[in-house]
Amino acid sequence: MTVTHAQAQAHQTWAPDFDALRREDPELADVLLGEARRQAGGLQLIAAENFTSPAVLAALGSPLANKYAEGYPGKRHHGGCEYVDVAERIACERATALFGADHANVQPHSGSAAVLAAYAALLRPGDTVLALGLPYGGHLTHGSPANFSGRWFDFVPYGLDAETGLIDYEQVWALADKHRPKAVVVGSISYPRHPDYLAFREIADEVGAYLIADAAHPMGLVAGGAAPNPVPYADVVCATTHKVLRGPRGGMVLCGAELAARIDRAVFPFTQGGAQMHTIAAKAVAFGEAATPAFTAYAHQVVTNARVLAAALLEQGLAVTTGGTDTHLITADPAPLGLDGPAARGRLAAAGMVLDTCALPYGDQRGVRLGTAAVTTQGMGEVEMERIAMLMGAALRGEERAREDVAALALAFPPYPSQGGR
Numbered sequence: 001m002t003v004t005h006a007q008a009q010a011h012q013t014w015a016p017d018f019d020a021l022r023r024e025d026p027e028l029a030d031v032l033l034g035e036a037r038r039q040a041g042g043l044q045l046i047a048a049e050n051f052t053s054p055a056v057l058a059a060l061g062s063p064l065a066n067k068y069a070e071g072y073p074g075k076r077h078h079g080g081c082e083y084v085d086v087a088e089r090i091a092c093e094r095a096t097a098l099f100g101a102d103h104a105n106v107q108p109h110s111g112s113a114a115v116l117a118a119y120a121a122l123l124r125p126g127d128t129v130l131a132l133g134l135p136y137g138g139h140l141t142h143g144s145p146a147n148f149s150g151r152w153f154d155f156v157p158y159g160l161d162a163e164t165g166l167i168d169y170e171q172v173w174a175l176a177d178k179h180r181p182k183a184v185v186v187g188s189i190s191y192p193r194h195p196d197y198l199a200f201r202e203i204a205d206e207v208g209a210y211l212i213a214d215a216a217h218p219m220g221l222v223a224g225g226a227a228p229n230p231v232p233y234a235d236v237v238c239a240t241t242h243k244v245l246r247g248p249r250g251g252m253v254l255c256g257a258e259l260a261a262r263i264d265r266a267v268f269p270f271t272q273g274g275a276q277m278h279t280i281a282a283k284a285v286a287f288g289e290a291a292t293p294a295f296t297a298y299a300h301q302v303v304t305n306a307r308v309l310a311a312a313l314l315e316q317g318l319a320v321t322t323g324g325t326d327t328h329l330i331t332a333d334p335a336p337l338g339l340d341g342p343a344a345r346g347r348l349a350a351a352g353m354v355l356d357t358c359a360l361p362y363g364d365q366r367g368v369r370l371g372t373a374a375v376t377t378q379g380m381g382e383v384e385m386e387r388i389a390m391l392m393g394a395a396l397r398g399e400e401r402a403r404e405d406v407a408a409l410a411l412a413f414p415p416y417p418s419q420g421g422r
């Protein structure tokens with residue numbers, strides 16, 4: 001199934017209405033307009049980013065932003081919650097239906113806040129946790145010494161096979177057996193393949209550990225049926241709503257009925273105060289969109305595009321980690337072109353292609369990480385992915401004309417078409 005440009009356009013009609021802001025605060029109006037133009041003027045290849053729909057933006061910019069609502073629907077510490085309660089109930093119902101979970105908490109302000117709540121619900125300070133090491137693509141919340149997780153818990157890192165770039169389940173099993181963690185975390189900021197959730201469940205069961213899936217990246221693919229669902233395997237699933245899922249910036253936690261009360265208490269009042277009701281309404285809108293056949297087509301196209309782009313980048317001479325991808329995400333080593341990750345990112349940025357550097361499964365050199373969620377929302381397909389790989393190759397080789405060609409491609413696929421002529 002392919003998402004046609006027309007379909008994408010029908011979905012994406014939004015003109016930034018900055019007129020009121022321009023009158024009140026021209027300085028900030030210029031910043032907002034500048035950012036809207038920046039997003040439309042180049043290729044947004046950051047794997048964690050996407051373009052939300054006009055309906056999501058409308059909910060975010062609504063008067064729900066004014067409402068204080070500590071607590072949960074029907075049990076608030078503030079009055080006047082009759083409408084926001086409905087918004088939160090709808091968000092929770094849509095999330096549980098979409099992912100087949102017993103319970104959803106949609107209040108976490110971010111993905112990190114969702115992970116913090118999961119730890120707070122299941123662990124005590126000093127407990128041992130097994131997670132993918134940061135040098136291999138573990139998130140900051142998976143034991144970084146600069147993060148609460150590394151300070152308050154005893155993280156044991158597992159790695160990736162240096163040859164294949166894949167999770168070494170034997171190693172995970174051996175480390176679990178040796179360290180007897182209270183929780184095992186599966187999830188990464190840069191793993192391009194599907195984790196084997198069943199294998200992780202078996203390892204966790206073997207040592208009596210909780211299994212926490214931090215599925216911030218793939219959860220949008222899961223919603224569209226384009227990636228395996230961690231919900232049946234993990235005790236708790238944490239996610240963001242703003243990556244492939246294409247909702248507002250924020251987090252959520254999914255769990256079984258037996259952990260529901262503990263998760264809710266861990267979010268509020270343990271780690272957060274008042275819920276952001278405009279964001280929760282926007283999450284509800286995004287979950288509604290994600291339940292449509294159009295989103296299923298989108299999620300599959302995201303993966304098809306990533307596979308085509310990965311293969312084309314191999315042809316351009318980049319060393320694509322694991323030889324390809326199952327998801328929206330690609331990691332690659334530009335070393336064969338004589339560049340490291342930061343140098344490659346710089347050349348690509350200069351040509352209008354925005355992406356990140358990332359850790360690689362082997363050695364010290366950083367690589368590049370990119371994803372197809374945003375460009376697929378713009379309506380790009382396989383032909384454009386081949387083109388992007390050629391433009392990346394040209395920019396990395398220092399060819400000047402790449403910049404103009406990138407701008408032309410971006411102009412042909414405006415994220416919000418009504419912006420196109422600006």
Ligand SMILES: *Cc1c(COP(=O)(O)O)cnc(C)c1O
Pocket residue numbers: 048109110111112113115139141187188189214215216217240250251
């Ligand atoms: C993005 C991400 C997070 C954190 O999300 P924020 O909203 O930036 O806090 C946590 N874990 C993983 C695996 C992620 O990819």
